[in-house]
Amino acid sequence: MRALLSVLLLSNLSSVYAAEINVNKADISPYAKADAIAGKKLVDSYCISCHASSFGGDGSSIYTREFHKVKTPKGLVAQVRNCNTMIGLQWFEEDELSVAKYLNNTYYKFSE
Numbered sequence: 001m002r003a004l005l006s007v008l009l010l011s012n013l014s015s016v017y018a019a020e021i022n023v024n025k026a027d028i029s030p031y032a033k034a035d036a037i038a039g040k041k042l043v044d045s046y047c048i049s050c051h052a053s054s055f056g057g058d059g060s061s062i063y064t065r066e067f068h069k070v071k072t073p074k075g076l077v078a079q080v081r082n083c084n085t086m087i088g089l090q091w092f093e094e095d096e097l098s099v100a101k102y103l104n105n106t107y108y109k110f111s112e
């Protein structure tokens with residue numbers, strides 16, 4: 001009985017600990033678990049033409065220009081949301097996070 005109790009206690013503790021890790025991770029990188037491949041498809045379909053018309057080429061120099069606006073993972077999500085809202089795509093949050101993950105992996109490279 002005592003052994004069973006301590007096993008139960010241990011497994012409870014470890015799930016609390018795991019939950020804390022997830023919360024901390026979410027603070028650092030809101031898109032840690034998002035799908036970058038889905039994000040690339042969305043960017044290719046909806047986001048390139050307008051950036052390209054102002055910045056030339058495939059428009060990606062908007063992300064890598066010297067004084068780019070986005071400085072943090074949270075800022076990246078916020079900017080994805082701004083552009084998304086501006087063009088009225090009505091994406092789900094999941095889509096915004098996938099796009100943020102793709103842009104981070106490819107251009108911004110903030111550590112997760």
Ligand code: HEC
Pocket residue numbers: 043046047048050051054062063067068069070076079080083084087089099103
């Ligand atoms: C109608 C034109 C337009 C479309 C479409 C558009 N954007 Fe933008 N985007 C802009 C402009 C203009 C800026 C620069 C804003 C500034 O410098 O203040 C920008 C800036 C950005 C930045 C910040 C770049 C930096 O400086 O770090 C990101 C990230 C971004 N857009 C993501 C997206 C995503 C994702 C989409 C597709 C949902 C998208 N944009 C669609 C016009 C557009």
